[in-house]
Amino acid sequence: xxxxxxxxxxxxxxxxxxxxxxxxxxxxxxxxxxxxxxxxxxxxxxxxxxxxxxxxxxxxxxxxxxxxxxxxxxxxxxxxxxxxxxxxxxxxxxxxxxxxxxxxxxxxxxxxxxxxxxxxxxxxxxxxxxxxxxxxxxxxxxxxxxxxxxxxxxxxxxxxxxxxxxxxxxxxxxxxxxxxxxxxxxxxxxxxxxxxxxxxxxxxxxxxxxxxxxxxxxxxxxxxxxxxxxxxxxxxxxxxxxxxxxxxxxxxxxxxxxxxxxxxxxxxxxxxxxxxxxxxxxxxxxxxxxxxxxxxxxxxxxxxxxxxxxxxxxxxxxxxxxxxxxxxxxxxxxxxxxxxxxxxxxxxxxxxxxxxxxxxxxxxxxxxxxxxxxxxxxxxxxxxxxxxxxxxxxxxxxxxxxxxxxxxxxxxxxxxxxxxxxxxxxxxxxxxxxxxxxxxxxxxxxxxxxxxxxxxxxxxxxxxx
Numbered sequence: 001x002x003x004x005x006x007x008x009x010x011x012x013x014x015x016x017x018x019x020x021x022x023x024x025x026x027x028x029x030x031x032x033x034x035x036x037x038x039x040x041x042x043x044x045x046x047x048x049x050x051x052x053x054x055x056x057x058x059x060x061x062x063x064x065x066x067x068x069x070x071x072x073x074x075x076x077x078x079x080x081x082x083x084x085x086x087x088x089x090x091x092x093x094x095x096x097x098x099x100x101x102x103x104x105x106x107x108x109x110x111x112x113x114x115x116x117x118x119x120x121x122x123x124x125x126x127x128x129x130x131x132x133x134x135x136x137x138x139x140x141x142x143x144x145x146x147x148x149x150x151x152x153x154x155x156x157x158x159x160x161x162x163x164x165x166x167x168x169x170x171x172x173x174x175x176x177x178x179x180x181x182x183x184x185x186x187x188x189x190x191x192x193x194x195x196x197x198x199x200x201x202x203x204x205x206x207x208x209x210x211x212x213x214x215x216x217x218x219x220x221x222x223x224x225x226x227x228x229x230x231x232x233x234x235x236x237x238x239x240x241x242x243x244x245x246x247x248x249x250x251x252x253x254x255x256x257x258x259x260x261x262x263x264x265x266x267x268x269x270x271x272x273x274x275x276x277x278x279x280x281x282x283x284x285x286x287x288x289x290x291x292x293x294x295x296x297x298x299x300x301x302x303x304x305x306x307x308x309x310x311x312x313x314x315x316x317x318x319x320x321x322x323x324x325x326x327x328x329x330x331x332x333x334x335x336x337x338x339x340x341x342x343x344x345x346x347x348x349x350x351x352x353x354x355x356x357x358x359x360x361x362x363x364x365x366x367x368x369x370x371x372x373x374x375x376x377x378x379x380x381x382x383x384x385x386x387x388x389x390x391x392x393x394x395x396x397x398x399x400x401x402x403x404x405x406x407x408x409x410x411x412x413x414x415x416x417x418x419x420x421x422x423x424x425x426x427x428x429x430x431x432x433x434x435x436x437x438x439x440x441x442x443x444x445x446x447x448x449x450x451x452x453x454x455x456x457x458x459x460x461x462x463x464x465x
Contacts, residue, residue, distance in 0.1 A: 021073045022046040023092050024083030024106075025065065026055045028151050029172070032161040033081070033109055034058055036149075039163060045073040047092060054160075071095055078102060081109050084177055085397040110149065110171065111182030117147065117169035120297060121183050123214060124191030124233075126343050128172045130282070131191055131290040134315055135297050136162060136170040141311035142303045146170050152337070155316035176200060178210045184217045187300060189225045189293050193232035194342050199369035199398070208232050225296045227289060242300065244292040246285070252296050254278075254288055262354050264288045268295060268305070275305040281315050283322050284350035320452060322347070326459045330439030332356075335455040339366040339448035341377035345384075347444060352384045357440040359384070362429055362454060364391040364447030368401040371409060379412035385444075387419040391429060394449025430457040 020037050024030050025046025031054035037044050038061055045064045048055060055065050066073065069092050074080060080096040080103045087093075096103055104112070114121075122132045129152035136148035137156045145166025151174070153160055173180035173188070176197045193211055195204040215224050215238045226233040228243035228250040243250035246257060246266070257266040262283045268275045278295075280287050291312055298308045317323070325333040338347045344363070352359055361382060365371045371378065371393055382388045390406040406422045413420035423429040433454075437443055445455050 017043070018078040019043040019045070019076060020079045020081060021077035021092075021096075022081045022083075023090060024048055024086050025058065025063075026050065026052045027083045027085065027106070028054065028153075028160055029110070029149070029174070030081070030083045030106055031055070031058060032149050032159075033106065033113070034063060035061070035159075035161045036113055036163070038062070045070070045077065047073065074101070075099065079104060081106060084174075084179060087397065105179070105182075107174070107177075107179035107182040110179075111184075113149075114169050114171060114183055114185075118167050119183060119185040120146075120168065120170045120187040120189070121173035121180065121185035122171070122189040122191065122293075123173040123175055123180050123211065124189070124227075125175075125194040125196050126340065126346075127191040127286065127290045127293075128174075129318055129337075130287065130321055131189060131293050132170055132172050133157075133318055134290060134294045134312065135189075137315060138294055138298055138303075138308055138311040139168065139170065139301070140164070142298065142307045144168060144301060144303070150318075152321065153319040155318060173214070175207070175210055175214075178213070180214045181210075181217065183214075184219060186219045186222045187225065187297055188215060188218055188222070189297065190215075190227065190230075190233045190236065191289065191293060192227050192230040194340065196340055196370070198373045199367070212237060223300050225293055225300075227293070229289070242296055244289070244296050246288045246292060252292060252299065254292055257285065257288060259285065259353060262350055268292070270299065276309060278309055279313055281313055282317055283354075284346060286346050286350075322350075323455075325445070325455045326462045328433065328443065328458055328462055329437045329441075331437040331441035331443060333433075333437075333443045333445065333455065333458055335445045335452060337448050338446045340370070341374050341381040344378070344381040344446060347446065348382065348384045351442050351444060354442065355440070356442040357438070358386045359442045359444070360387050360389070360433070360436065361385045361444045361446060362389045362391065362423075362433065362451070364449045364451040365393045365406060365409060366448040367396050368393055368398050368404045372401055372404045375404075375409060375412055378409055379416045382413055382418055382420075383416070385418065387421070388413055389429060389432065390420060390422045391426070391447070391451065391454075392422075392424070394447065394451070396449065426451075426454045426457060429454050430461065433458060434461060 026048035133154040139146040145164040146168040148162040149171040201207040228245040246254040254266040410420040
């Protein structure tokens with residue numbers, strides 16, 4: 001659908017005063033899409049399992065919300081939108097089918113909205129949110145009006161959504177259930193491809209093939225920016241590839257990389273031309289890849305390096321990404337969204353380079369299937385921590401799987417030569433951390449579930465002292 005047709009369809013829905021009901025509205029992407037619908041002046045209602053901060057923000061914007069299920073909302077709505085976390089047998093979704101309502105997945109609604117823009121879609125196993133936020137900030141700082149749809153909260157924009165009247169949209173493109181196939185981007189960024197979501201894909205080959213299918217959605221004259229240091233990303237069959245590299249050679253290459261206080265500094269070369277030096281505002285060598293991907297997008301849009309450099313070096317980052325929470329008993333507490341073995345290994349390795357006495361980790365495993373598929377990899381990912389504390393598995397969309405638990409994972413970690421302990425809940429975890437952390441220690445709170453509650457509890461403890 002061309003921009004004019006997409007705009008016309010949205011105008012038609014607006015003219016008909018269509019009502020939207022969103023099942024799973026508290027999700028980070030769903031809540032951003034709800035804000036867009038509100039911007040278009042649609043009536044929006046929503047349900048979710050709990051009233052989180054995203055929902056509270058939407059309620060302030062005027063949406064009606066019910067915790068749990070609400071058949072009345074379904075009956076009154078013209079369009080039903082559901083998130084990927086919603087089961088097929090969800091009562092509200094089943095009612096919508098029975099009533100022959102127009103039903104859109106989260107991905108389909110995002111795809112419809114993005115057809116009204118020139119789209120930059122960032123996909124990959126790791127780094128999507130950071131790279132998306134970085135690109136959106138950089139474009140706007142360089143005078144290119146770009147809207148942003150994000151799977152996290154940008155500290156620069158103070159939100160998971162930023163809307164402009166420009167022609168560009170920067171969005172995360174989620175691979176789960178092949179959601180990104182609803183997008184037809186002008187620029188695709190592939191940060192990396194590491195098998196994940198095997199509850200859906202079943203095999204690694206299926207996971208990789210989904211990216212190949214997505215690359216075929218590229219608009220004519222577009223570009224696919226790939227990570228040449230990642231075997232599967234580099235192997236994408238696409239004639240419009242532009243490669244970035246940090247460890248080897250690409251069309252755009254980082255050279256002479258060194259870490260200063262845990263933050264990378266490197267030279268940027270485009271072919272044989274040295275563009276300049278970048279100092280990352282973020283910890284970790286892995287963020288050099290995110291920066292290089294952003295620079296590649298900017299070069300494709302003919303942005304000057306000096307302006308991109310200035311913007312990148314002032315990037316504030318995202319909530320729940322290397323986020324400093326507080327000091328606790330003289331130790332430093334950080335919170336990160338890491339929930340895949342590769343991400344856990346990367347974040348622990350990064351903070352292990354900083355001066356510290358002990359490095360502790362509290363981890364909340366995310367989904368039973370991911371814990372089951374990567375049990376051995378999880379056990380190895382904590383090698384550089386002094387001790388690991390595990391909370392019960394956050395189920396998200398899943399039912400419990402027999403024989404898969406934090407207790408089992410703790411046993412595997414111990415077999416691998418590390419201390420591990422399972423804690424029952426956030427209260428016991430908070431008490432344990434308060435009694436454990438001392439001066440010059442580092443505590444990493446990791447996970448993609450609701451483990452930010454522990455970070456908030458520790459912060460409140462420090463504020464009360």
